Amino acid sequence: MASAYREIRPPAKRFERSCVSVLLWFVGRGFQAAAHVDKHVQDEVCGWKDGTIIAIGVAPCGPHMSVRKTGNRLRFLGNVKAPDADAVIEFKSLDAALLVLTGQIGIDRAYAEHRFSLKGDLFSIGMPLVRCLYIVESYLFPKSIAKKILKRWPKRSSSGFAVYFHTIFGV
């Protein structure tokens, strides 16, 4: 006899998934650009071993992006989750990722709210990465949004125009 119950498949959230994918591309390219033009991002990154890979995405198989450290620069590896990443930040849902990537909450608030997991060394990679994200957020978001989500305006050594230019056209 057929069961009176049927499976309910929650929506695939394709629109949110696409948005997160595009926003992660911007973050990855923004990271690469900021590390190219901003001394403070370079200072944070220089403590990482050459070849260090950082991946940011949505668990377990949502969109991701990865960057690799080369010299004191970062290279965007594309919208992929590098399998050999040294540190992986994974948002627990697409919605959590959207909260952060659209500037509704800052990275510190997201951490406080357990919106993401972090795999890797919190001391030598995680904290410098958080400070880099503060700087990247200050470049990529409009000032009114960035000021709302940052505890303090970070020290920067370049202009928003330069970071946007290199984000869109590459370094």
Added chain:
Amino acid sequence: MIPSYYEFINSVKILSGKNALENIPAELRGFEARKPILLTDKMLVKIGLAQQVADACGGSEIVIGAMYDDIPPDSSVEVVNDIVRVYRETGCDSVIAVGGGSVIDTAKGVCICLTEGTDDLLDHMGVDILKRRKTPFVVVPTTAGTGSEVTGVAVIANPAKNVKMEFVSANILPDVAVLDVRMTKSLPPRLTASTGMDALVHAIEAYTCLQRNPLSDAHAHAAINLIRKYLPRAVRDGKDEEARLAMANASLLAGVAFSNSMVGIVHAVGHACGGVLRAPHGDCMAILLPYGMEYNLSAVSERYAELLLPLAGPEVYARTSASQRAEKSIETVREMSAEYSRICGLPTKLREVGVKKEDFSAIARAAVNDGAMIVNPVEADEDDVLGILEKAY
């Protein structure tokens, strides 16, 4: 103000009070465990506390599979791996940790290895990535300060790779915490004051960090109340069982609070002092607390004002005008430190615990990379930490 979103967990069963130790076998029975490994350190073996826990399991089916006491003051990955080897060799099926923060963190590391089936903890460090623990895990704290018996945090050193591995996950919370005054009665006054102030810092920072929530607030508030009333009694008379039990509970309450709300700049700088110079953690906490509070005052003055009630009591709170309560809270904390300094020699300046000015830059660098900085209500860079160190020196 209620947070727009928060998470809270404390799944630890708490046994507190008379003959609490004797209920450990019943708890293990609930997990179908009968052969625990007992983890402790040499000092606790020497003063008989470890044996007291083993004896409390007498008259039951429990057999202590092995007593491992070679745990140093700083947990390390070699020790964790060695314990895992002993655990497997002796066919143990559960873990009892008897000790302070180092023993408990080591035990958490052992449980991670056993659950993840690994001997390389490096692959599992991070935040919220661990699987649910499988090994039954009982903790008997022997100090009243760390709160480790109810926290989802462990820090374990990896000297070979020069990495301080941090594990943050609700999945490493123990199953049972046993608070029995027999375990803390022998703590000398100086250590009682130092660990008690550590618990106070846990509660105050938990009440003011970004991750705070109504449930962590309630635990922090209750902890501070108990510390105000009972820490002076426990320091003056170690045999005062009511004060000892109250302090064990205060430490646990503060532990629940900070495990859910996290700690901030006082811990970040204190961890760095400990990491760079091996300065005693509780002493650093007591010294740095007023300076950390001053640093955060602009962002959380309302919260500090609220804390005056548990910190100083209702009379002081009522006769202090609302606009002065936050500063009065900081003054009260200073007075507490000064009082314990007078009674038992608790240090009030960093130079008294071996910190030297030439170490400041290394401490500042380590402090800004401490995870506690993320949730501190005010952002801090190396210059800000140097400012705090100068004042506290």
